[in-house]
Amino acid sequence: MTADIGSPPKADFTMPPGWIHRLPADDLDLAVLLVNSMDMLEDPPDRLTSVQWYRDALRAAGHGEIAEGLHEGDLSSLKELRALLRLVFSATTLEEAAEIVNPMLVRGGAVPQLVMDDDGRPILQVAPRATGMEALSARLPAAAAELIADSELRRLGTCAGSPCECAFVDRSRSGSRRFCSDWCNDRAAAAAYRARRKAGQ
Template identity: 40%
Template sequence: MDLTSYAEWAVRLVNDPAPPPELVPLRDELAAVFDAAAGSGEKELAAQLNALLVRYPVRPQLTDHDGRGWHLHLADHSGAAAVMGLAAVVATLGADRLGRCLEQHCSRAFLDTSSNRSRRYCSARCASRANVAAYRARRRGGQ
């Protein structure tokens, strides 16, 4: 069962400036997980995710939609699936796969699903903006 799509839902929630009111506390807690991944380390991140897994228990369900046969889905009760998705990404791919955008005017969360763990920006737009700024700074410095 691939839980990456659930982790991506967590990223969308963290980056949402105006989520539904009932999801604001979860958004803030998930944002703290991304902040821990960017700074305080794996043990703090694991402790935060473990605490969230206790508060947001996961309820898997069998489903057979879309002609795919029986398979598991996580029933999303107050964001439990998002928490489980992030925990699964950390467990299978590593804590360094959770990140915050390095573009100076952005701090959006992202999942690094690249094969070489090279993602540093939330989008191609932010990567381009950072690269153009670095290029212009080099040109100014060289003149």
């Protein structure tokens, strides 16, 4: 039996701009990447026909160790995690968000552990040594829950650039981000301009 090490990342994999904010990506970025594997502006919209796209995305985001532990048999779990995370990003009340994310934390075993960082300082980390689904199902909901606890729901959003429904984390100072990417922002601005011109004719 050979170990499933997955195919190498596609050389042409390009990270959609605006979806991760640093390298290596943080766990919130990984949640955004997973939710946005369903992208209404792509044809076909669902990139998760296998785990390969997300495995490539994880590697490109600097998380090869999580990618290595992700196997084809994880596809349905990965899609379920994506569906639940989408509900967290689009929740409109704190109660609604808590109702979704709390069972995810319990099921994912998201128990903070005391570990030392690279400088020997103690930090709390969820699933520090896990890879694959074990890491994702603990770390992604934990990151979302932490952000909600810090900022309520203001920093989690879904794109206003219909038909795009992509998720984003609003890291702007004003907290007024509405689009998943500059591209959707520009698309919406162009559509608004066309509508104004038409109305003025």
